[in-house]
Each structure stands twice: as structure tokens, then as C-alpha cells.
Amino acid sequence: MANLRPFQRLQKDFAAHIRDPDRVAPPPDIEPRRMAIYARLVYNNVESVLAGVFAGLQEIVGKATWRALVRDFLRRHTVDSPYYSELPDEFLGYLATREGGPSLPPFATDLCHYAWVKYALPLAPDMPDDAFDDDPLDLDDQVAVSSLAWPLQYTFPVTDLGPDCQPSTPPDEATYLIAYRNRHDETGFMASNALTLRLLALVEAGSPLARSFAEIAAELARPVPRVQAAGLAIVNRLHAQDVLVRATATDGVAGGASRPKRRSP
């Protein structure tokens, strides 16, 4: 962007006003009424997708703060994604890194991420047709987390947040969830716990089941056979819910997904 051509300088000034019409002057030779159309179109287009996905935040902070927040996003955030449908992803990125801007409740990031998962998971790229099966898993089986199962850990109780539940400090216990989309494209959240998410993290890191259970047994200072028995029961429950799949079945999943999905809170 260093060596802009003269016509590109005109474009840059043009866009700078659209991003921030209250603070950046319009190009001098253009009727303000005409620039206002662009500023309005861009704002409305961005606001409409964000308002749809993050309606919960808008309800809590009110219209004025919401408008100031979208303005701040337009002013300061560089949207890298060419996909309009990923503006909510970009907004999460903005929330995570913003400095200044309208002040928000401490749970805003968690609330928005949880809302984003509800929006993004139904649209996420499919698993291969043969990824899911019903045969029980054993200790020797190679397993993987389905790309349509998202283990989630939140500081705030995201399922309870709303106008009547606005905690100023997080509870002692984190909230553990698994968002899933099964083979029938039914989506939902299941309540989970720290231990299950630890197991899923080990599986995602490529650790075989036997080694994962041994590691967890060591972390908990429990006998390995007991952890294995309990762990296999969990693994098979998650397999039946299409959260865990056979690793061989997920080979080549990456080929279907040409754009990455941000999904860590």
C-alpha cells in the first residue's frame, strides 16, 4: 500500500470517509449528500449481518452503544475475509483485540462467541459422507474429533446470559460445552466438563486413546484401568453423538475446507 497511484489516493480518501464519516472529511469535490449514501450503505450492510448474529449483545448494551460499536469496528478493524458471511468472525477478532471503543460488559466476548457458534456451525463445511459409523470404538481404534464438533470453554455462563443475567465477575467454575452437528445436520450444545474437554484436546493433538487415558490417569493420580473403563464409556457416548469419529474416516477432510474456521473462544 506504500506506493499508491494518484487514482488510488482518491480511492483511499473516499473509503476513509465512508469508514468514519463523523471524523474524516469527505473528498472536497464530491457532494456530501452523495458520500452520505455510500457511508449509509456500507454501515447498513455490515450492521445487518452483525445485528442478526449478535442480537443478544445488542439487547444488553442498547441501540446507542451498539451503533457506536459497529462504527468503531468499521473505523478500526481491517476485514481480511472476502466472505461477507465471515463478518461475524471478523467482529470476534475485533472484540478480542480492540483497544478503546465503547465499554462493554465483561462477558461480551463469551456471549458473542457463543452466538457466533450457533450461526457458524450449521453452515460449516460438511464431513465426508462415510465419516460416521455406529460400530463401538475400542482402545486400539484411531479416533478424531469431528470437524463439526467444537469443544468450548467459557469463563462466563453463556447459556444463562441475557438481560436478567449480567454477572460482573465470572463464577468459580468455567462453562464447558460441546457444540455438535450430527450426521443428520441437527445442531445443538451438550453440557460437558473439564475432563471430557481435556480428552478431546488430547485426541485433537493426535494422541491414541490408550496414551490419552494414561496421561489423564497420571494427571488425576488415578489407576489407569479405572480411567480407561470410564474413558471408553465417554468415548463411545461421544461417538454415538457424532462428536468423535474414526480417524481414518476424517482423512482428507481438509481438502473440503478451503477456508479456515476460527472456533476457539
Next chain:
Amino acid sequence: MAFHAGYVRPQGAGLGLRRAFMADFSCHDAAERVDFLEVAPENWIDVGGRYGRSFRALTERFPFVCHGLSLSLGGPTALDRSLLDAIKHFLNAHDILCYTEHLSACTDHGHLHDLMPIPFTEDAVHYVAERIRVVQDVLERRIGVENVSYYAAPGPEMSELDFIQAVVEEADCLLLLDVNNIYVNSINFDYDPVAFLRAMPGERAIYAHVAGHVREAPDLRIDTHGATVIDPVWDLLDEAYAAFGPIPTVLERDFNLPPVADLLEEVARIHRAQSSVRALGRGARGARPSHKRARG
């Protein structure tokens, strides 16, 4: 230098497909009333789940054309090669007939997800034409570029018409002739839409657009795709057919969606306009894959 055909011209009357009316659309006897559908690839790349499945069912039933949103042909950021690769994969995976984009910019340093004007200058002509050539090389097909609606013209050094003509000549690309945009711009910039239309490089037109718009002020129209097509735009479409033959034409409707039956009635009106110009003996002209230019 590589010349690419690599596209197929659609036929007849088409409709811009939106997620919001997809389910209704599939219920109608649409197959007999719509010859082809248009989508923005950026709205469907990597979309899975129920929407993805419905989309695939439609691509197996209808011919599709793609109308891109985010390449920012006139923008200052480098061409997004990973987007281009994703588009290419999408075009091939769904057997898309042809691909078009806007003669505009949708980025400054980042995406603004709306269409901003390119200054009408000589330097901009060369810049945009070169980018179109790169896109055609990567996609291995000629693309069409749309004459966009605009509300302000920063630093013009030539006319809009000269700019469009120079770009498509230099890039040797096709034209997506947007009839509504000519009408909107003719009011916003006070020119004669018919004279402008007739001077457009219609022999390069791969297909045309019609759409509705809103009246912002007596001298300003906004291209919203949120209303029914008005009579002066239908008249201008007739002029386009008279000048260039019955160009395949897409009805665009993105907001304030009416019942699908209403959209299909507007599509039927496109068919009628095409039939009457055919009855007058105007053969189809405009862009066709040229065998002497096909890649060898």
C-alpha cells in the same frame, strides 16, 4: 499471450438466487419458468449442512452463472489469490457456465463489502485491465465485468463510457450489461440512458441484469435490488435487445423479497421481451465462445 474461452453463455431468462427464498423456489414449477440461476460464489463457497445440500440439489437441476462480489478488481489491495483459487474450484465443482465481477472496488486496506467507484482515469484503465487479465489467466476462462451503479465520481479524467470501453478492450474481457445501472446512473449523472446503452460494447455482452432501485431524491437513485423493476428500466431492456439482440438476462432481487410467484412473473416479463425482439427478427448477437480464440 493466452486467450481463454472456457465459458458457456447462458440462455433465456434467469434469476438471482437468495438463501431466503430458496425453499419456496424449489416448491414452484420454477424449472419451466427460469432458464438459469445466478449466485455470488462468495456466498456459497464451503457452505455445508442443509443450505449446502439444497444448493447442490439446485445446481444439479439448473444451469448456473456466478456473479462475484469480493475480488475488488479496482481496489488497491493485491488480488486475493486464495479467493481466486476457491472461486475456480467452486466454478468447476458446480459446473458453472460463466463468471462475472463488478467494475468497482470493494476494498481499501480491507474489505468494506460494498461497491465503490473506480476513478475514471487512464492509469486506472491499465491497472484494472491488467488485473482482469490475471483473473482470466488464473480461472482459465474469460470473465464478464459489470458496469456498476455509482453515486459519486472521484477525480474523473474521462467519461464513464470511455472508461468501460477502454477496460474491456484492453482486458479483452466480456461485459455484464447491467441495464438498471445505466438507468440509475443516467439520473445520478444526468445523461441520456438510451444513447449510453447504444454506445456500450454490447457485442461483448455475456448476459444482462435488470433490477429494481429506490428513489432517494429527484436527481438520485440508489441501486438497492429491493423493489420491482420499473417501466423505464423495462423500456431500456427493450432498447438493449433492439440494439444487441435478446441477451440472456438475470432478474436481481436481494431485499424486500416478495413471494417467489412475483419474481417468476418478472422473469416471465424478460421472456416476453426476448420473444418479441426475436419475432421482429433480431438474431442473438453478443458474446459467444470464439473458436479461433479458444485455448489451443
